[in-house]
Amino acid sequence: MRVVEATGDGLAAVGPADRPEPPAPGRGEVKLQMLAMSVNPADLLLLEGRYGVKPEPPFIPGAEGVARVLEIGEGVTDLAVGDLAIPLPGPAWVERMTLPRAAVVPIPPDADLDQAAMLKANPATALAMLKDIVGLQPGDWVAQNAANSAVGVNVIRLARALGLKTINVVRRPGPEERLYALGADAVLVHDGEGLPPAAPGRAKLAFDAVGGWGTEALAKLCDEGAVIANYGLLSGEPCRMDPSHLVFRDITLKGFWLTKWFREQPKEKVAETYAYLVERLKTGEIGAPVAARYPLERAAEAVAHAARDARDGKVLLITSAHPEA
Incomplete structure (x- = not known):
């Protein structure tokens, strides 16, 4: 073989x-x-x-x-x-x-x-992060970088299905039209230098696939008490965030790893997650x-x-x- x-x-x-x-x-x-x-x-x-x-x-x-x-x-x-x-x-x-x-x-x-x-990795990562990190309600804002990645695209589509709004950061111009067509509420072009552009809302939860100063840019898009979940190492640099976000704004930085999520969830929860994703696959709502x-x-x-x-x-x-x- x-x-x-x-x-x-x-x-x-x-x-x-x-x-x-x-x-x-x-x-x-x-x-x-x-x-x-x-x-x-x-x-x-x-x-x-x-x-x-x-x-x-x-x-x-x-x-x-x-x-x-x-x-x-x-x-x-x-x-x-x-x-x-x-x-x-x-x-x-x-x-x-x-x-x-x-x-x-x-x-x-x-x-x-x-x-x-x-189906197994990227959509499941997007869904688990949206549902299992913070208790989000319809209308809440979620921010993310690497928004044109496979996880990012699925975050946009699943968030829309769940009634959530998304702020999506990309490093260079080009994918904005496609991301808006998928259901993005805001797309910001930011290469990590200086302040990110203004967003229409403040995120309760943010997903960081980049690390480095990408983490700091997300923190600036977050509301007080928000959680930033780092799930990737695309920049190859440690996550960097001004301590003022931690001390004065009570923002939490934590990690997310789907392999660990699998280990910690009951088999019924895993089966339920994939049953939901299979239905979304059938309707074309993820991909x-x-x-x-x-x-x-x-x-x-x-x-x-x-x-x-x-x-x-x-x-x-x-x-x-x-x-x-």
């Missing part, structure tokens, strides 16, 4: 390899044929050895993807061969995997494969653009593309089983 292997020595230290075929499914298990897998910022951090976990090399990266059910084990009655599904555990940059049925989320047979391949697809054999090119600073959309890996392979 073909997989993608990495050493953790940098983005270029990745390539195709052969691994043993996963076993046939036992009782309560299913075997999946992977179709498409996303390349996320977290994957890039893992390849560089800068992620929250450091697997022993060589390791297989990949946090999410979409698959077709290849075989079902005894006792599995709610899935059939040929069904589409999302595997919750990784590593995902493989041709096939065998998992417990409980670790698989069924999705509609007509689901868009590109969007389904991105993000795709910049390119690469076969597993060209994983190094896919990683290099995903690491580009100016990139409009997600990069996907596809297996030979993908309809467009």
Whole structure:
């Protein structure tokens, strides 16, 4: 079976390899044929050895993807061969995997494969941050940087569905029209220098994917007592925020990591979250653009593309089983 292997020595230290075929499914298990897998910022951090976990090399990266059910084990009655599904555990940059049925989320047979391949991480991060950090009410404002990222786009769309308003910071002109079309209430262009432009509201909650002075810019958009949740390291710099925001305005800075969220939530909450996201996927209320697809054999090119600073959309890996392979 073909997989993608990495050493953790940098983005270029990745390539195709052969691994043993996963076993046939036992009782309560299913075997999946992977179709498409996303390349996320977290994957890039893992390849560089800068992620929250450091697997022993060589390791297989990949946090999410979409698959077709290849075989079902005894006792599995709610899935059939040929069904589409999302595997919750990784590593995902493989041709096939065998998992417990409980670790698989069924999705509609007509689901868009590109969007389904991105369902596990980015939409779930956006929804969990919107619902589980602060008790938000319809009409409340939420601010974020990296607003044209996959998480950012899903924050805009899910916030709109929840009756929330969003202030969206981007580093350069260009994506404003698209973000407004998705439901953004305000889009501010700010490169981290000086004060951010004025916003129409004050945020009760803010999402920081950048760190560095991006955190300070968000703090200036927040109301007193707000919470800033840092979930990314795009700048490669520590979060920076003037202490006056902490001392005099009672703003809280905390972290959010979806992997930790998974560990802490009851399985019923995880199932409820993905059931909600699957419904939003069916109606087209969530999703993000795709910049390119690469076969597993060209994983190094896919990683290099995903690491580009100016990139409009997600990069996907596809297996030979993908309809467009």
